[in-house]
Amino acid sequence: MFGVARNTMVTLGAVVAVYWLISFYGTALRDPRFLDGWILTAAMFVQLLFHIRKKLPASPLGRAATWLKMHVYLGYFVIAVFLLHTSFSLPETTLEWALWIMFALVVVSGVVGQYLTSSIPGKLQQRYAEQMTFDKIPTARLNLFREVNALVLDTVTPDGSSEVSDFYVNRLRGFFRRPQNLRAHLRGSRRPLERITSEITDLERRVNAPDRKTLSSIKKLVTAKYDLDHQYTVQGLLHSWLFVHIPATYSLIVLSILHVAVAYAYSSGVQ
Amino acid sequence: MLNKIKFTKNQEVSHQGTSSLCRRRAWQSQGTKILAQVNRVRRPQRWDAAFGRERIHPDWVNLILSSQILGDINPADFPDDLSLADIVTNDCAIKWCSRGEIVYAAGSYQTSIFVVLNGGVRVSDDAGTDHAGEPTAMPQLNAWLSPLLKGKFGRGESNVTRFPTVRLGRYEMFGEVEALTRTPRSNTAVADVDRTALLEITWPGARELLHWSDTFRSSVEELYRARSVEVGLKESGLFANIDPETLVAIAQQCSFERHGSFDWSHVYQRENATRQPSAQMIEQEPVIIEQGHYLEDMFLIRAGFARVTETVHDNESSVGFLESGDVFGLAEIEEGLIFGSHPNAERGLRSVGYTDLIRIPEHIVGKFILPGSKRRNRGAAPAPGQTPHGDLSLLDFVVDNRFINATNAMVIDTTRCVGCDDCVRACAAAHDGIPRFVRTGRTHANLMVTSACMHCTDPVCLIDCPTGAIHRDAFSGSVVINDDTCIGCATCSSACPYNNIQMREVTGPDGAILIDEDGSTHLKATKCDLCAGQSGGPACQRACPHDALTRIDIRDIDILSDRQSRV
Numbered sequence: 001m002f003g004v005a006r007n008t009m010v011t012l013g014a015v016v017a018v019y020w021l022i023s024f025y026g027t028a029l030r031d032p033r034f035l036d037g038w039i040l041t042a043a044m045f046v047q048l049l050f051h052i053r054k055k056l057p058a059s060p061l062g063r064a065a066t067w068l069k070m071h072v073y074l075g076y077f078v079i080a081v082f083l084l085h086t087s088f089s090l091p092e093t094t095l096e097w098a099l100w101i102m103f104a105l106v107v108v109s110g111v112v113g114q115y116l117t118s119s120i121p122g123k124l125q126q127r128y129a130e131q132m133t134f135d136k137i138p139t140a141r142l143n144l145f146r147e148v149n150a151l152v153l154d155t156v157t158p159d160g161s162s163e164v165s166d167f168y169v170n171r172l173r174g175f176f177r178r179p180q181n182l183r184a185h186l187r188g189s190r191r192p193l194e195r196i197t198s199e200i201t202d203l204e205r206r207v208n209a210p211d212r213k214t215l216s217s218i219k220k221l222v223t224a225k226y227d228l229d230h231q232y233t234v235q236g237l238l239h240s241w242l243f244v245h246i247p248a249t250y251s252l253i254v255l256s257i258l259h260v261a262v263a264y265a266y267s268s269g270v271q
Numbered sequence: 272m273l274n275k276i277k278f279t280k281n282q283e284v285s286h287q288g289t290s291s292l293c294r295r296r297a298w299q300s301q302g303t304k305i306l307a308q309v310n311r312v313r314r315p316q317r318w319d320a321a322f323g324r325e326r327i328h329p330d331w332v333n334l335i336l337s338s339q340i341l342g343d344i345n346p347a348d349f350p351d352d353l354s355l356a357d358i359v360t361n362d363c364a365i366k367w368c369s370r371g372e373i374v375y376a377a378g379s380y381q382t383s384i385f386v387v388l389n390g391g392v393r394v395s396d397d398a399g400t401d402h403a404g405e406p407t408a409m410p411q412l413n414a415w416l417s418p419l420l421k422g423k424f425g426r427g428e429s430n431v432t433r434f435p436t437v438r439l440g441r442y443e444m445f446g447e448v449e450a451l452t453r454t455p456r457s458n459t460a461v462a463d464v465d466r467t468a469l470l471e472i473t474w475p476g477a478r479e480l481l482h483w484s485d486t487f488r489s490s491v492e493e494l495y496r497a498r499s500v501e502v503g504l505k506e507s508g509l510f511a512n513i514d515p516e517t518l519v520a521i522a523q524q525c526s527f528e529r530h531g532s533f534d535w536s537h538v539y540q541r542e543n544a545t546r547q548p549s550a551q552m553i554e555q556e557p558v559i560i561e562q563g564h565y566l567e568d569m570f571l572i573r574a575g576f577a578r579v580t581e582t583v584h585d586n587e588s589s590v591g592f593l594e595s596g597d598v599f600g601l602a603e604i605e606e607g608l609i610f611g612s613h614p615n616a617e618r619g620l621r622s623v624g625y626t627d628l629i630r631i632p633e634h635i636v637g638k639f640i641l642p643g644s645k646r647r648n649r650g651a652a653p654a655p656g657q658t659p660h661g662d663l664s665l666l667d668f669v670v671d672n673r674f675i676n677a678t679n680a681m682v683i684d685t686t687r688c689v690g691c692d693d694c695v696r697a698c699a700a701a702h703d704g705i706p707r708f709v710r711t712g713r714t715h716a717n718l719m720v721t722s723a724c725m726h727c728t729d730p731v732c733l734i735d736c737p738t739g740a741i742h743r744d745a746f747s748g749s750v751v752i753n754d755d756t757c758i759g760c761a762t763c764s765s766a767c768p769y770n771n772i773q774m775r776e777v778t779g780p781d782g783a784i785l786i787d788e789d790g791s792t793h794l795k796a797t798k799c800d801l802c803a804g805q806s807g808g809p810a811c812q813r814a815c816p817h818d819a820l821t822r823i824d825i826r827d828i829d830i831l832s833d834r835q836s837r838v
Contacts (some may be wrong), residue, residue, distance in 0.1 A: 057697030057814040060807035064693065065818040117817065122686040125717050133711060134690050238689045 003069075011073045015080040022084060036085045037263065041256060043078045047071060048253070051246070075110055099259055102252040109245040120238050124231065132228065134235040141228055145176045148221050155214050164211050164218075167203055171196070172218070176225055185233035193226040312779075314787040315758045317737045318361040332359050340386055340442055340470060343486045353479060362476025362739075366469040368462035374469065375446070377459045380743035382450045382474040384491070385460070387443050390467030393436035394445055395459040438463060447491050448498055450477055452574040452627065453729055454595070455748060457502050475739045496527045503573040503629045507596055509640050521639065526568075526630045530557045531575065535624030536731040536768040539673055549667045553580060553587050556621040559628070560599075562587075566607075566614045568630035569640070570599040575626040575729065576675050580619040589666050590618060592675055594728070594826060601636065608637045623670060624729070662832055668715035669825055673768055677725030677825040679749065679801060681708060681811065684834060686717045687819035697814030698799075705775065707799045708811070718835050720825075723811075724771045724799040726750050728826065732763040732772060741772075741796065749801050759794035772798045 018039055022032040050071040053061050061067075082103060091100045124131055132140055148168070155164045174180070181192040200219050204212050327335075336346065336356060346355040365388070368374060374392060375381045385392070439445055449456050462469075472480065481488045501522040504510055510518055532538070560566065562582050570577075572593045579591040579599070593599060599620050607614030614633070631640070669675055690710075698706040708723030726749045733741045733750065740757040743750055752763075764772040777785045777793040785793040801822070802809050812822055823830055 054693065054816070056700075057693055058700035058802075058805070058810040060805070060813075063813050063818075064816040068816040117689045121688055121819075122717075125685045130714055131685060235690055239691075 007069065007073045011077050014077050018081055019084060031267075033085060034263075034267075036081055037260070040078065040081045040085050041260065043074055043081060044253070044256065047074055047078065048249070051249070072114060075107070079107055095255070095259060095262060099252070099255045102248055102255055105248040106245060106252050109241055109248060113241040113245055116238055116241060120234055124234060128227065128231065132231050134232070134239070137228060137232045137235075141176075141179075141225070141232075144221055144225050144228065148172065148176050148218060151214050151217055151221075155211055163203065163207055164214055167199075168218075171199065172222070175222070179229045179232050181226070181229060182233050185230045186237070190226070193223065196222050196226075311788060312785050312793070314791075314793055315756075317758055318357070319758075320756055326360050327363060327365060329360075331365060332356055335359055335363075335388075335470065338442075340388065341480070341487060342490045344480070344484045345486065348485070349479075349483045353483070355480075358476050358479050362473050362479070364471045364473075366471050368467045368469065370462055370465045370467075372462045372467075374460035374462060375456050377457065378455050379745045380455050380748045381446075381745050382453060382743070383446060384444060384450045384472045384477045385446045386470040386472070387439055387441055387445075388468040388470050389441065390465070391441075391463035392439045392443075392445065392467065392469070393461050393463045394439060395436050395461070436461075444491070444494060447495050448502060450474060451491070451495055453733070453743075454574060457506055473739050474733070474742075475737055478734070499573055499627065500525050500527050500629050503571060504631075507571055507598075509571070509598070509631075513639060521631075521635055524632055524635060527573070527627070528630060529625065529627050530559050530577075530622035531625035536766055539624065539768045549589070549671050550587065552671050553578065553589065553621065556623060559620040559622055559626065560616050562617070562619040563615050566600045566603050566616045568632050569601055569604055569636045570620065571629040571631055572597045572599070573627040573629055576623040576670075577626045577628070578621045578623050578670055580621060582619060587619065589663065589670050591666065592623065592670050593620075594675070601640070604633050604636050605641055607633070608641065623675070624673065662835070665715060665718075665832060665835060666828065668713070669828060669831070672713050672720070674713075674720055674725070674825045676727040676729055677720075677823075678728055679724075679726040679822045680825050681721045681723040681725075681799070681809075682821055682823045682825075682831070682834060683710070683712075683719045683721055684717055684819045684821075684837065685714065685719055687817045688719075689817060689819075691816070693814045693816060694811040694820050697810035701802050701805055701810040702797075702800075705797065707773075707797055708771070716835055718831065722769065722771050724750060724767075725769065725825075726799075726801065732767045735762045735766055737762065744803065747801075747803075749803065750798075751800050751803055752796055752798065754795055757795050759796065761794065761796065763796050772796050 018036065022036050025035045026032045050067045053059070053064060053067045057064075086100070091097045152165050152168045156162065175196065184190075184192050197219055200215050200222070204215050207215065335341065336359065344355065349355045349358070366374070366385075368390075374385065377395065445460060446456075448454075477491075481491060501519065504518060504522055504525065510521065513521070556578060559570065559577060562580070572595055574595050577593045577599070578589050579593060580587045581590045582588075600614070600616060603614040603617055606612075674680060692710065695706045695708075695710055698708060708721055710721055712719050712721040714720075730741075730743065730750045733739075733743070736742075737760060738756045738758055740753045740755075741750065741763045742753065759774065759777070761774050764774050773796070774794040775797050777795050779785055787793060799809075807813055809822055812820055821834065823834065825831055
């Protein structure tokens with residue numbers, strides 16, 4: 001907590017210092033937007049260094065955890081300086097709109113990503129004693145699919161009933177083959193699972209004892225598959241925000257360079 | 272070779288969950304290309320490189336074998352393909368030292384046994400003082416400065432005379448205690464005269480001698496037991512103000528005991544395979560003393576680990592563990608002496624793996640230890656309502672899985688880990704593209720102890736290495752593998768109780784896989800080396816952006832407990 005308070009104070013102090021510097025710069029009849037613009041550019045460049053640090057994972061450039069903290073707090077600083085730079089107003093030209101939207105996209109994806117990375121692992125840990133690694137989930141899903149297939153095939157005999165296999169083909173095969181109920185997993189709902197298990201319970205009343213035993217095993221596999229899908233969805237979410245944040249960052253850099261060039265091309269000469 | 276590669280590729284296909292014929296053909300075609308690139312070279316063998324800079328001259332070997340240097344060792348006890356002469360030639364070295372030269376420094380990790388051939392050696396009598404015991408930066412400094420000091424300041428005179436020493440003369444053996452227990456040197460050995468000649472028996476050589484020769488084994492064991500008591504008492508610090516003569520007299524009244532077996536890892540692997548519940552694991556551990564039994568001696572743990580247990584309503588559960596230097600029963604004996612009653616063990620004690628301990632009689636405890644003793648006593652009963660380590664389930668997890676052995680375990684906080692794999696990428700980047708750990712492992716609450724080498728206090732992986740390729744770094748104590756002498760026999764890999772050593776195919780400078788004349792692939796053992804030789808420490812820890820991954824000495828369970836409860 002002490003670290004959070006200290007870092008917040010330092011960030012706020014830096015924002016106040018920039019605000020004071022801009023005001024002071026303006027009193028000298030200079031255009032403060034050049035000053036805060038360059039501060040913003042420099043801060044964004046430092047933000048980009050974190051990405052470079054991540055690309056060099058074994059480098060002796062300090063701990064990535066420290067870099068991330070700096071990235072987050074500097075991110076809040078950048079938001080404040082951006083608002084000062086835009087004078088809390090909406091853009092006017094197409095380029096400015098593109099820049100503004102891209103900046104908003106980077107900020108929103110970053111803040112959302114920060115929230116997700118700080119909240120999801122804890123929730124997953126509470127729900128699952130042992131979590132599955134994201135890249136192993138497809139293999140685990142395939143194994144469940146094979147296991148349930150084998151169980152159902154065992155029920156199919158020349159003189160046996162076909163109720164379990166019919167139910168499997170019509171209702172469960174698709175469920176086991178690929179990730180399902182993504183929206184329910186995002187909401188944290190277990191309603192689809194309850195629906196399937198209640199259907200299995202209904203079927204249990206109509207079948208013979210060996211099939212009932214099979215259905216009981218299938219029910220366990222359904223729960224395991226549902227939990228696997230939940231992990232897949234939520235862990236996927238943990239990775240997916242970066243697919244917005246990073247491309248948007250690159251676009252923002254290109255647009256910023258363009259913006260600097262345009263600003264100087266059309267400047268009055270008073271900087 | 273052909274089958275192996277095809278098998279591997281098909282395995283990958285099945286893991287991907289596809290049966291696409293096209294993809295399988297592509298894999299096979301790729302496999303064929305790899306096969307076209309393989310290099311056939313002779314597989315490295317034991318003794319390709321002798322331990323010393325050069326092999327011991329046959330005249331010296333004959334001299335060693337004909338004299339009583341190695342005791343009554345009988346060459347006929349050794350098999351034809353592992354003759355005594357071969358062992359001496361390849362696994363031993365003659366070390367010439369000038370007066371004052373350090374043979375080994377206190378705190379350094381070095382596992383050779385030495386025999387004085389000529390001249391003499393002084394072994395510092397500084398165990399238990401500030402100069403000995405725990406590994407520090409000092410051994411490195413001592414070793415670096417040794418040649419300088421020797422030349423500048425009276426040829427190392429200060430090294431010989433600085434501390435009280437014990438002189439060892441011709442044919443006397445030393446260094447066997449640390450060799451057998453795989454612990455850091457407890458004292459410093461310095462050459463006493465110029466042209467002191469020492470026979471250095473490396474651990475692989477010593478292991479063969481111990482295995483094949485009963486006489487050598489019994490003489491080393493006898494020496495170990497005798498010295499272990501004296502060194503253990505000195506190192507413990509319990510007798511810090513006692514003069515050396517009295518301490519020798521005390522040592523004669525103490526006794527040495529071993530519970531469990533040095534070869535504990537295979538037993539553990541068998542138990543571990545069945546993933547038994549904690550209570551069942553406790554039952555299988557050798558009993559040192561049962562709760563409530565008469566405690567006639569205090570126990571000083573010399574090496575290995577012991578589990579402190581408490582039995583309530585016939586349920587025996589862990590309440591703590593002891594490691595080298597810890598004592599058990601002090602509080603009970605103190606209470607017994609105060610109230611004039613027979614001390615009974617308030618808790619039980621069981622050997623975890625193996626435990627070497629020294630029994631210190633009650634009257635010695637009363638006369639020399641209790642007056643003014645402030646010794647830590649983790650085995651004694653804590654105050655009511657308290658437990659030595661707080662979270663007992665965490666304690667069970669650590670002891671049952673033998674993680675108490677870990678000095679540098681990779682622990683991941685699963686409430687912080689987002690699965691970004693930056694740690695794995697960092698490890699790969701630091702090791703030629705091949706990561707040296709798997710981001711999975713045993714989990715307790717939010718802590719996952721991953722499958723990365725833990726650099727054990729008692730690294731059983733290096734016991735049976737035929738070449739000594741896997742060894743402890745002399746200064747840091749971390750377990751490392753010398754790729755040049757690893758022959759890929761997989762002994763270490765199968766001995767590791769935690770399955771943290773992998774065997775990998777070896778490629779030549781052109782990237783082609785090396786295969787032997789008989790078609791089998793060359794393998795080398797690989798494992799986490801804590802990014803030895805790279806600045807900044809382990810890359811995995813530095814690369815974790817969420818501060819989820821840390822390297823922890825699990826023996827200090829409080830650190831683990833803090834990590835578990837961290838917000």
